[in-house]
Amino acid sequence: MRTTLQYGLALIWLASGTPVYANPLPDTGQLHEHPDWLTLLHYQKNRYTNGYTSQADDDAFFLSDDGKHSPESELRTTLAAISAPGEGDGHARCRFPARDRWLREQLALPETDIECPEYDDWKTTLNTETVTLVFAASYLNSPSSMFGHTFIRLDPPQDDDEADLLLANTISYAADAAAHDSEILFAYKGIFGGYPGITSIKPYYEMVRLYSDIEHRDLWEYQLNLTQDEVDFMLAHAWELRDINFDYYFFDENCAYRLLALIDVARPGTDLLDEVSTHAIPSDTVRWVVDKELVQEVKYRPSAATSVTHSLNTLPGDHQTLASAVANGYVAVDSQEVNRLPDRERAHLLDATYDYVRYQSEADAWPREHAAPLSHALLRTRSQIRDVAAADKPPEPEVRDDQGHDTFRFSVGGGRMGERNFSQLTLRPAYHDVLDPPAGYRSGAQLQFLRLDARYYTDNDELQMEQIVGVEIRSLSPRTPFFSPLSWQVGFGGRRTDTETDRVFTPYLEGGAGGSWMLGAKMQAFALATVDLEIDNDLNKGYDAAPGADLGLLHQNNRFSLMAGVKTKAWIVGNQHRQDQLYTRAGWHLGRDFSLFGEFTREDHYDRYRTTWQLGLHAYF
Amino acid sequence: MKKLIAGAILLGASSMAFAQPGCGVGAMIWKGQSGIAPHVLAATTNGTFGNQTFGMTTGTLGCQTNQSVQSMAMYMDSNIDKVARDMSRGSGENLDTLAVLLGVDEADRDSFRQILQDNFATIFPNSETTSGEAVDAIVALLEKDQILSKYVAA
Numbered sequence: 082m083r084t085t086l087q088y089g090l091a092l093i094w095l096a097s098g099t100p101v102y103a104n105p106l107p108d109t110g111q112l113h114e115h116p117d118w119l120t121l122l123h124y125q126k127n128r129y130t131n132g133y134t135s136q137a138d139d140d141a142f143f144l145s146d147d148g149k150h151s152p153e154s155e156l157r158t159t160l161a162a163i164s165a166p167g168e169g170d171g172h173a174r175c176r177f178p179a180r181d182r183w184l185r186e187q188l189a190l191p192e193t194d195i196e197c198p199e200y201d202d203w204k205t206t207l208n209t210e211t212v213t214l215v216f217a218a219s220y221l222n223s224p225s226s227m228f229g230h231t232f233i234r235l236d237p238p239q240d241d242d243e244a245d246l247l248l249a250n251t252i253s254y255a256a257d258a259a260a261h262d263s264e265i266l267f268a269y270k271g272i273f274g275g276y277p278g279i280t281s282i283k284p285y286y287e288m289v290r291l292y293s294d295i296e297h298r299d300l301w302e303y304q305l306n307l308t309q310d311e312v313d314f315m316l317a318h319a320w321e322l323r324d325i326n327f328d329y330y331f332f333d334e335n336c337a338y339r340l341l342a343l344i345d346v347a348r349p350g351t352d353l354l355d356e357v358s359t360h361a362i363p364s365d366t367v368r369w370v371v372d373k374e375l376v377q378e379v380k381y382r383p384s385a386a387t388s389v390t391h392s393l394n395t396l397p398g399d400h401q402t403l404a405s406a407v408a409n410g411y412v413a414v415d416s417q418e419v420n421r422l423p424d425r426e427r428a429h430l431l432d433a434t435y436d437y438v439r440y441q442s443e444a445d446a447w448p449r450e451h452a453a454p455l456s457h458a459l460l461r462t463r464s465q466i467r468d469v470a471a472a473d474k475p476p477e478p479e480v481r482d483d484q485g486h487d488t489f490r491f492s493v494g495g496g497r498m499g500e501r502n503f504s505q506l507t508l509r510p511a512y513h514d515v516l517d518p519p520a521g522y523r524s525g526a527q528l529q530f531l532r533l534d535a536r537y538y539t540d541n542d543e544l545q546m547e548q549i550v551g552v553e554i555r556s557l558s559p560r561t562p563f564f565s566p567l568s569w570q571v572g573f574g575g576r577r578t579d580t581e582t583d584r585v586f587t588p589y590l591e592g593g594a595g596g597s598w599m600l601g602a603k604m605q606a607f608a609l610a611t612v613d614l615e616i617d618n619d620l621n622k623g624y625d626a627a628p629g630a631d632l633g634l635l636h637q638n639n640r641f642s643l644m645a646g647v648k649t650k651a652w653i654v655g656n657q658h659r660q661d662q663l664y665t666r667a668g669w670h671l672g673r674d675f676s677l678f679g680e681f682t683r684e685d686h687y688d689r690y691r692t693t694w695q696l697g698l699h700a701y702f
Numbered sequence: 703m704k705k706l707i708a709g710a711i712l713l714g715a716s717s718m719a720f721a722q723p724g725c726g727v728g729a730m731i732w733k734g735q736s737g738i739a740p741h742v743l744a745a746t747t748n749g750t751f752g753n754q755t756f757g758m759t760t761g762t763l764g765c766q767t768n769q770s771v772q773s774m775a776m777y778m779d780s781n782i783d784k785v786a787r788d789m790s791r792g793s794g795e796n797l798d799t800l801a802v803l804l805g806v807d808e809a810d811r812d813s814f815r816q817i818l819q820d821n822f823a824t825i826f827p828n829s830e831t832t833s834g835e836a837v838d839a840i841v842a843l844l845e846k847d848q849i850l851s852k853y854v855a856a
Contacts, residue, residue, distance in 0.1 A: 245795070245802040247796070247799050248777075248799060248802065248803070286780070286799070290780065290781070428791075432791065435787060435790075439732075439783065439787075442732070449733075453731070453732040453829040454829045456731075456829065457731075457732075457826065457829035460786055460789075460790035460822060460826070461790070461822060461823050461826075463790040464789065464790040464792075464819050464820070464823065467792065467819065467820075468792075470791070470793055471791050471794065
């Protein structure tokens with residue numbers, strides 16, 4: 082009945098606009114439940130009721146008034162609209178070219194030509210033959226970038242070497258934050274919603290500048306094996322998405338999610354969105370795309386930071402010292418020490434020094450009065466050395482980010498605390514701990530979200546929540562003669578804390594800052610000053626705070642990771658006391674999916690010594 | 703390739719005012735990135751700041767009538783540091799991009815790279831050089847060259 086009514090209404094609408102129009106519309110049957118249609122309109126099954134809701138949060142995306150909730154009504158209205166005569170940018174066929182093409186194929190409607198000046202121009206300008214998914218990896222001193230970012234690059238035909246990919250266009254989807262919002266507000270709205278998500282098109286060189294030069298993130302380029310037809314369909318759908326708002330949610334409906342939807346549209350049946358459960362971490366989404374055999378070729382584009390580190394490291398030792406002296410202004414560019422070098426070595430010295438000066442100017446805010454004249458002198462001198470190519474680019478890492486361990490970790494273990502035996506279960510939805518298999522991750526970087534540790538004590542059959550990590554970020558970036566990054570950590574959550582008589586569960590906030598130094602190829606030593614804050618009724622004054630220190634060693638390799646050190650905290654608010662700890666934690670990596678772990682701590686707290694140890698297995702999904 | 707050039711022109715025209723010969727100064731070299739340092743949480747949540755547009759509008763650019771030179775000017779405006787670097791080395795992808803934008807044939811690429819490297823000090827006379835001045839200097843240089851002058855003809 083309802084269907085007939087709508088059908089009738091559509092016809093009336095058609096008839097009123099175009100009295101001469103006579104052909105009846107074909108019967109669409111159950112076509113509105115076709116997966117391709119649901120994908121094209123971004124419909125998702127409702128969680129609690131029957132029916133569908135589109136994720137598009139924008140009336141302009143629908144032709145039917147109840148299009149957001151009714152695939153059927155939207156299909157009928159669309160069919161009527163694309164069957165109406167007329168042309169030009171405002172016509173439904175020009176606004177929704179992908180829907181138009183799909184319906185025509187499904188219903189075997191005649192393929193009449195239509196002029197859409199804006200859309201046709203846009204397509205011609207983009208001139209796309211292949212599509213590349215670009216993944217911006219995390220950068221070392223910002224574990225917060227660990228989630229990565231993805232966008233799509235539209236590659237022009239590569240029939241000759243002249244086509245330059247820096248000029249290719251990119252499509253990305255991101256939260257459109259107001260520039261004046263604070264970091265806190267950004268975090269809140271980013272995670273819980275509140276920002277509109279927008280699709281934008283920019284040339285690749287601007288993305289390279291942002292991610293590679295400013296944020297120091299390596300880029301991985303995954304060229305997809307989409308056919309020309311699939312690429313055209315993706316673009317037609319991208320056109321439909323222009324200026325359409327999809328509310329942005331950091332964990333699930335984020336940048337990566339919308340791109341998956343775009344790939345699903347391009348190749349029906351791919352169903353990448355089905356892989357998304359609670360969250361879509363960009364690096365995980367890249368894994369799915371690889372697993373679905375959508376990738377033809379992978380290329381690596383090192384960031385400015387990776388390149389400068391490589392070019393400095395490949396200089397001979399005494400040239401490294403010279404480069405540092407020139408960069409800091411102790412030795413002039415045209416000094417005897419530089420000039421006496423043979424052309425090739427001098428060129429590479431000048432190149433590395435220039436890259437370093439540029440890096441420091443941007444990352445460390447070297448004053449322009451020093452950096453600009455020096456940069457100019459370096460380049461002018463370099464330009465007089467002919468026929469010496471720049472040194473080799475940094476090699477591609479052996480393990481790509483998408484080849485690292487999966488980010489969801491489930492652990493089971495058993496151990497002993499003092500005189501009590503326990504078994505422990507841990508769930509960690511994301512992301513990486515320094516003792517997890519390091520391949521594909523930045524060494525010394527750690528980011529954990531929503532980790533739950535539950536313990537079952539066997540002596541009195543007691544189940545206890547041992548710890549809930551809300552967020553934990555740690556960055557141990559080694560200092561070198563050229564770079565002096567800060568090592569730091571921050572975290573909050575709830576944990577068991579000793580009140581001398583009991584172990585109570587208390588919210589905590591912790592942070593720390595310090596330095597880290599390489600002791601060998603895979604070993605670093607770190608020293609951090611720390612602060613802890615705990616707030617709970619069971620504490621003497623309702624809260625307690627402790628300045629402290631954490632000194633340790635960290636070794637990471639693909640088979641084995643180890644961290645050992647001492648921590649000391651001086652609790653200064655309640656009953657003042659010291660808490661000293663000696664700790665060792667290790668992981669033995671069994672490939673990419675499993676890791677055995679062991680932990681040992683010896684603690685002196687309230688003038689009591691206590692030993693805790695635990696052994697177990699991590700599995701990564 | 704022609705289409706690609708057109709693409710670069712269109713995109714730039716929509717998003718920024720840029721340097722062209724006689725039409726403004728453009729970006730100063732080594733000006734730094736002040737003000738656009740990444741927000742920690744913006745990086746985390748993959749947000750973006752500032753106005754972004756999806757559509758690409760065609761703009762009338764005026765001034766220089768050679769579209770290729772306009773495109774080069776636009777590219778130089780946002781990549782001047784890297785162009786200068788590649789120019790001093792006589793090779794690199796940013797130099798290749800300039801060649802693509804100017805439509806320099808494969809056969810002429812070597813002399814194109816060489817003339818820019820040899821004349822680095824003319825194109826970037828000091829550390830206050832702007833992209834507009836550099837473009838002017840490149841055009842003047844190429845115009846004097848028998849083979850390369852055809853790529854910058856108005």
